[in-house]
Amino acid sequence: MISDQDIFTISSQKQFEKIALKVFRFQYENNLVYQEFCNFLKVDKQSVKSLQQIPFLPIQFFKNRDVVSNTVAVQETFTSSGTTGMITSKHLVTDVTLYEQSYRKAFSEFYGNIEDYAVLALLPSYLERSGSSLIYMVKDLIELSNNENSGFYLHNYDELITKLIELDNSGQNVILFGVTYALLDLVEIFQNKNQSFEEKKILDNLRQKTESVSKKQKFQLKNTIIMETGGMKGKRKEMIREELHEILCNGFGVQSIHSEYGMTELLSQAYSLGNGIFECPAWMQIQIRDTEDALTYVDYGKTGGINVIDLANINSCSFIATQDLGKKYPNNSFEVLGRFDNSDIRGCNLMVI
Numbered sequence: 001m002i003s004d005q006d007i008f009t010i011s012s013q014k015q016f017e018k019i020a021l022k023v024f025r026f027q028y029e030n031n032l033v034y035q036e037f038c039n040f041l042k043v044d045k046q047s048v049k050s051l052q053q054i055p056f057l058p059i060q061f062f063k064n065r066d067v068v069s070n071t072v073a074v075q076e077t078f079t080s081s082g083t084t085g086m087i088t089s090k091h092l093v094t095d096v097t098l099y100e101q102s103y104r105k106a107f108s109e110f111y112g113n114i115e116d117y118a119v120l121a122l123l124p125s126y127l128e129r130s131g132s133s134l135i136y137m138v139k140d141l142i143e144l145s146n147n148e149n150s151g152f153y154l155h156n157y158d159e160l161i162t163k164l165i166e167l168d169n170s171g172q173n174v175i176l177f178g179v180t181y182a183l184l185d186l187v188e189i190f191q192n193k194n195q196s197f198e199e200k201k202i203l204d205n206l207r208q209k210t211e212s213v214s215k216k217q218k219f220q221l222k223n224t225i226i227m228e229t230g231g232m233k234g235k236r237k238e239m240i241r242e243e244l245h246e247i248l249c250n251g252f253g254v255q256s257i258h259s260e261y262g263m264t265e266l267l268s269q270a271y272s273l274g275n276g277i278f279e280c281p282a283w284m285q286i287q288i289r290d291t292e293d294a295l296t297y298v299d300y301g302k303t304g305g306i307n308v309i310d311l312a313n314i315n316s317c318s319f320i321a322t323q324d325l326g327k328k329y330p331n332n333s334f335e336v337l338g339r340f341d342n343s344d345i346r347g348c349n350l351m352v353i
Contacts, residue, residue, distance in 0.1 A: 007311045010282045023318050031069040056307045056321035062089035062265045079131035080264040089264050094315045099267040102312040103137045106281040110271045119150040122178040157189045174224040181232045187251030220253040227258045241276045267312040283311040288328045
């Protein structure tokens with residue numbers, strides 16, 4: 001049996017591979033959905049001797065199947081966001097303490113003691129629905145910060161602007177978690193605060209055409225980390241990371257934009273401290289699969305589909321083939337470059353249909 005101690009004390013690649021293979025065998029034996037998928041691929045449990053031989057479950061299975069590896073009562077059900085009529089993913093979590101250990105240890109690894117920060121959150125599209133794993137995490141980090149200034153903001157942008165400037169000017173370390181479109185809104189609202197109605201109208205017209213923001217006025221934050229959690233949520237047109245981060249860096253007056261890579265189907269997150277290069281905690285790794293053949297892998301620096309190994313997912317599935325495109329580098333860091341078009345999803349996803 002694999003314990004949380006085994007997972008969260010991994011300190012070498014050899015140890016990671018050993019635990020991952022144990023998790024694979026455990027999930028093959030106890031997760032009927034995953035077992036069915038492995039059998040569909042004619043993968044014999046005894047023949048899997050390396051990470052490259054482990055089958056990765058297409059993430060779409062979380063939309064229509066209960067992906068669990070035990071019969072323990074479900075403690076939390078995390079759900080993905082989606083437009084009306086869309087089938088959303090659900091992650092049945094039978095031991096939420098694994099999730100708590102995962103994000104707490106990862107935050108500590110990348111950012112240090114949570115009590116050194118005031119944690120602010122601008123996550124309107126997540127707050128306005130139930131079942132968000134991101135809200136669960138940030139709410140807990142807010143409480144753990146033990147800072148009276150930490151908290152969530154919905155549509156009270158002016159209040160957030162005042163608080164952000166006040167805390168930053170006082171020398172308080174701040175981390176602002178924000179969904180992408182809301183961070184852009186915050187920058188624009190601050191830039192437009194002292195402009196006339198006519199000036200605002202001109203900028204609004206310009207924004208509708210170009211989605212750019214004015215450089216007339218910007219924050220000058222020296223003690224604040226801007227953590228972009230991704231997602232336009234249909235509020236704005238998508239843009240490439242370089243363009244987005246340039247706008248946010250300029251608007252907030254910071255040198256870099258941090259990012260979090262996580263999803264409903266995972267209990268672990270990777271973090272980027274700038275330039276869109278992500279690193280994983282010790283119990284999480286990614287592999288890059290060939291876009292034409294989902295059962296083979298591409299070399300470092302080449303674009304392919306992102307497969308995630310998340311050992312904290314011991315009670316669901318730790319081996320997930322996402323619909324994200326990316327590149328991996330020799331030091332195990334990676335980039336996220338976009339998403340598959342539905343017409344490009346091939347190979348091991350056939351069983352979903």
